[in-house]
Amino acid sequence: MSSSEPEKEDSGVPILGLTDHEEKLVRELMAYLESGNCEDIETARVRISCLRELGTVISRFPSIRESQMVRGEMRDEEKLIDSITSFSHPSHLLRSPTRVVAVRSYLVAKSHAFSMLAILVQDKPEFYVPVRSILFSIICTLMIEEVYFSCLGDVSFPDHIRFRLADDLITLWDSGVDPRAIEHLPALEALWAARDAAPPCFGTMDGSSELIRVSTELGDDWCKFLMRSISNDETLQALEEFLFGLSYEEILEVRSRLIRFGISAVDNDEVRSYLGSNPAYTVVNNDDPRSFYDFYVDRRDAAQLRRRMNAPGPKRTLEEIYLKHRIVLELPV
Numbered sequence: 001m002s003s004s005e006p007e008k009e010d011s012g013v014p015i016l017g018l019t020d021h022e023e024k025l026v027r028e029l030m031a032y033l034e035s036g037n038c039e040d041i042e043t044a045r046v047r048i049s050c051l052r053e054l055g056t057v058i059s060r061f062p063s064i065r066e067s068q069m070v071r072g073e074m075r076d077e078e079k080l081i082d083s084i085t086s087f088s089h090p091s092h093l094l095r096s097p098t099r100v101v102a103v104r105s106y107l108v109a110k111s112h113a114f115s116m117l118a119i120l121v122q123d124k125p126e127f128y129v130p131v132r133s134i135l136f137s138i139i140c141t142l143m144i145e146e147v148y149f150s151c152l153g154d155v156s157f158p159d160h161i162r163f164r165l166a167d168d169l170i171t172l173w174d175s176g177v178d179p180r181a182i183e184h185l186p187a188l189e190a191l192w193a194a195r196d197a198a199p200p201c202f203g204t205m206d207g208s209s210e211l212i213r214v215s216t217e218l219g220d221d222w223c224k225f226l227m228r229s230i231s232n233d234e235t236l237q238a239l240e241e242f243l244f245g246l247s248y249e250e251i252l253e254v255r256s257r258l259i260r261f262g263i264s265a266v267d268n269d270e271v272r273s274y275l276g277s278n279p280a281y282t283v284v285n286n287d288d289p290r291s292f293y294d295f296y297v298d299r300r301d302a303a304q305l306r307r308r309m310n311a312p313g314p315k316r317t318l319e320e321i322y323l324k325h326r327i328v329l330e331l332p333v
Helices: 020-035 041-058 077-086 090-095 098-120 125-152 159-175 181-197 208-217 220-229 233-244 248-260 268-275 290-309 318-330
Strands: none
Touching: 020 041, 020 098, 020 125, 041 098, 077 125, 077 159, 098 125, 098 159, 125 159, 125 181, 125 290, 125 318, 181 220, 181 318, 220 318, 233 248, 233 290, 233 318, 248 268, 290 318
């Protein structure tokens, strides 16, 4: 994240754009590509230029803060929270403020631009690593937006906390940056890095070995989260989905087969043969951070379906449960 204040329009709303760190990285990366006579450098330049122009255009749309007066009536905290929560429903797309929809599109466009840069410098770690980190931050911003929506709809959260989260969402839509990213991004990056360092070893399918291996890679915050949440069936189920890369229903099917045929352990190839060629969830490709988001969305959609159908299994993703835990600790009641 840039340590400097983002440029602002006369209205005081930040102009969407790359941070100082991102601009510096892009300049250095382009110079490297130019020195190597990269044939795709002009396409990359155009993509970044279009991204900058898109950010400038979106910045002309009013902030949500400017539309709190409706028909002469000032929205109070409760009305603002209800209004913002409604933006999370896909059926309300045409009622969502332009700024909200446009910022999401900007983040998608930014992910495409930096994905292209990642491909062009994949053999140059000093560029590839920071570009990949930027991609991950975009993905986490989209995830965190959904977690904020979940918190706003959670009546167990006190109103003053929900209002602060609503205010953070508005800041995200104004700037394209999550104001709490500095706290949450390292935690999510560590969680995914631990998963990457401990690929699933299906074995007896009890999840304990995966849990131990992941936990050794994470810090005190994760341990506190586990101590507080692991006795909850939903947390354990969501964790197993995250670690195994399988849906709750697939995990039950594999376990049932192990018991039925007296099999003591199973490997990856056997699991896939049991479940067929069409897995429920996207297989994560560590070379493409966008597949992390695909995997998250698959689990989120499955969780939402179980919630609507009142079906067994996790009703939230591990990321949502973990981030809500962190938010509760961060914002005292």
